[in-house]
Amino acid sequence: MSIPVVTVGSAQEAVVGGLERLHGPVTVVRRCSELAELIAACQSGLAVAAVVAEGCEELTTTLVDRLGAVGVSIIALTDDPAETRRLSSIGAVPAVTGIEAADLAAKISEAVGRQSRQSGPVPARDAGFADPGAGLKLMPVTDPVDEAAPGGGGQIIAVWGPIGSPGRTLLAVNIAAELAAEGKSVILVDADSYGASVSAVLGLLDESAGMAQACRLADQGLLDVEALSAVASPVFTKGGTFRVLTGTTRADRWTELRAGAVSTVLDAARQLADHVVVDTGFCLESDEELSFDTLAPRRNAATLRSLEMADVVFAIGAADAIGVPRLVRGLAELESALPEVSPRVVLNKVKRSAVGHSPNQQLDDAWDRYGPGVGVDAYLPADPGACDAALRSGMVLMEIAPDSALRRAIAALVCAPVQQNDSSFGRTIRALHLLKR
Numbered sequence: 040m041s042i043p044v045v046t047v048g049s050a051q052e053a054v055v056g057g058l059e060r061l062h063g064p065v066t067v068v069r070r071c072s073e074l075a076e077l078i079a080a081c082q083s084g085l086a087v088a089a090v091v092a093e094g095c096e097e098l099t100t101t102l103v104d105r106l107g108a109v110g111v112s113i114i115a116l117t118d119d120p121a122e123t124r125r126l127s128s129i130g131a132v133p134a135v136t137g138i139e140a141a142d143l144a145a146k147i148s149e150a151v152g153r154q155s156r157q158s159g160p161v162p163a164r165d166a167g168f169a170d171p172g173a174g175l176k177l178m179p180v181t182d183p184v185d186e187a188a189p190g191g192g193g194q195i196i197a198v199w200g201p202i203g204s205p206g207r208t209l210l211a212v213n214i215a216a217e218l219a220a221e222g223k224s225v226i227l228v229d230a231d232s233y234g235a236s237v238s239a240v241l242g243l244l245d246e247s248a249g250m251a252q253a254c255r256l257a258d259q260g261l262l263d264v265e266a267l268s269a270v271a272s273p274v275f276t277k278g279g280t281f282r283v284l285t286g287t288t289r290a291d292r293w294t295e296l297r298a299g300a301v302s303t304v305l306d307a308a309r310q311l312a313d314h315v316v317v318d319t320g321f322c323l324e325s326d327e328e329l330s331f332d333t334l335a336p337r338r339n340a341a342t343l344r345s346l347e348m349a350d351v352v353f354a355i356g357a358a359d360a361i362g363v364p365r366l367v368r369g370l371a372e373l374e375s376a377l378p379e380v381s382p383r384v385v386l387n388k389v390k391r392s393a394v395g396h397s398p399n400q401q402l403d404d405a406w407d408r409y410g411p412g413v414g415v416d417a418y419l420p421a422d423p424g425a426c427d428a429a430l431r432s433g434m435v436l437m438e439i440a441p442d443s444a445l446r447r448a449i450a451a452l453v454c455a456p457v458q459q460n461d462s463s464f465g466r467t468i469r470a471l472h473l474l475k476r
């Protein structure tokens with residue numbers, strides 16, 4: 040069967056003429072006058088390949104991903120070597136403008152064959168949950184935080200938790216700081232598309248929205264490790280230094296965190312650092328994926344894509360009568376959205392006044408009653424004094440409250456065993472750990 044192709048660009052006449060004279064293996068089903076028309080034609084299922092004969096500079100990662108998600112390969116013509124490299128990096132197939140029709144047809148057939156193999160049983164690179172009409176990109180989940188990510192590069196640690204400010208940012212920031220203090224290279228990524236707060240927590244004056252900048256570069260095919268390190272601000276703590284991609288400061292800029300670009304940023308981040316710690320948003324809803332407009336940005340794409348790509352996922356909830364049921368429901372949503380993810384559950388802000396007189400026992404009972412089928416990995420004590428002091432000064436816990444049970448419990452999650460202090464609270468937590476094993 041002949042491959043249906045759409046074309047665009049004033050140079051398309053020569054291309055189309057050449058392809059038609061071949062009488063197969065491709066058929067030009069529409070000549071479009073502009074890129075928007077070509078996109079619409081692809082989305083309506085008219086073609087499985089698009090030849091952009093002119094104006095390939097307008098192609099972005101997002102566009103190539105979205106068309107890939109509806110099964111369309113893009114072949115773009117250019118004679119500029121830099122543009123050729125850029126096109127390859129965003130997933131389009133470059134070809135020179137004077138290409139022979141038979142060679143072009145061969146490139147089209149090859150690209151279409153590759154695309155259909157990718158959308159088969161093996162999930163495509165970017166065909167993730169955050170992209171509509173595409174298979175899941177499921178990364179293997181490894182348990183110990185120190186293990187190298189499969190396929191080389193750094194490890195992605197995502198911190199997720201349900202609505203209600205359970206402590207995602209506190210945990211992500213302090214995990215980054217603890218790993219940096221161990222001498223690891225670390226990049227902290229603020230991917231919360233609802234309420235970015237990493238820069239505020241770290242007392243950074245920088246309003247540069249590093250994550251949005253990195254996503255923009257990724258979308259244009261211009262993001263490499265060097266460009267990433269230029270937009271990732273260094274954060275100096277007493278324990279060590281790590282980099283941070285600050286979040287979108289204005290809520291309405293969430294549209295910049297598109298799934299394809301987020302993948303590219305996280306891939307580049309793991310080339311740059313041993314550990315990529317991602318502070319995600321709370322919402323996992325995918326209703327919007329049912330939208331017919333497959334080019335529309337998705338608000339939860341950054342969270343979903345980060346969780347898909349993560350090697351370790353921490354799911355954190357507040358340890359009280361509101362937070363625990365929310366976490367239990369959230370874990371069920373996580374399971375149905377991304378079944379391959381095995382979260383490590385963390386209960387935060389554990390305090391007697393919220394749970395009752397024997398807080399850890401009460402929490403244990405409640406957890407068993409709700410029965411989400413996954414054990415609690417760690418209990419983090421409430422420590423408003425340390426948290427407020429950290430926020431006030433823009434410091435991390437290891438600087439402001441190095442001996443606090445909270446800091447030690449966070450360090451124990453990601454670093455070699457640290458000595459627990461001997462407070463009765465510390466002992467109770469240890470006892471609970473043993474109970475859960």
Ligand SMILES: Nc1ncnc2c1ncn2[C@@H]1O[C@H](COP(=O)(O)OP(=O)(O)OP(=O)(O)O)[C@@H](O)[C@H]1O
Nearest residue numbers: 204205206207208209234387388420421422423426
């Ligand atoms: N263990 C704790 N003890 C006391 N206060 C805490 C603890 N953990 C977090 N907090 C405080 O709770 C508030 C919310 O924490 P954080 O910003 O980390 O939550 P979040 O889940 O990222 O919320 P958001 O929905 O805003 O992203 C902050 O003021 C933080 O200092």
Ligand SMILES: [Mg+2]
Nearest residue numbers: 207208231236
């Ligand atoms: Mg937060």
